[in-house]
Amino acid sequence: MSRPLSTSNELSMRKDLVRLRMEMHRQQMLYHAQPLSHPLQQIKGFVTSRRSSTESSSGKGPLMIAATVVLALFGRRMGRLGKLARVALTVYPLIKGQQKLRKKLH
The missing domain is CATH 1.10.12 (Lyase 2-enoyl-coa Hydratase; Chain  A, domain 2)
Structure with missing residues (x-):
């Protein structure tokens, strides 16, 4: 105590x-x-x-945010298509970052 x-x-x-x-x-x-x-x-x-x-954005545009919300709400009901869309949303920022990096280097 x-x-x-x-x-x-x-x-x-x-x-x-x-x-x-x-x-x-x-x-x-x-x-x-x-x-x-x-x-x-x-x-x-x-x-x-x-x-x-706009140049230093993280790739989270209004369309990406809307797609994330829709997939969070209805992704499991979409089955295989929903799973592919969730993977695409996860990989998209990586691809976008690589494209920006390539653009800066060239």
């Missing part, structure tokens, strides 16, 4: 530590809740960042 706090200085330090932890947790909650409370701003930021950095 923990030993009892004997001096008021130790007690005040412990209270300060608890206050700091509570503030840290509060800040974390605000940070993680911000995208949930402002989803339209997050989407707007995503679209503007895609437009400004």
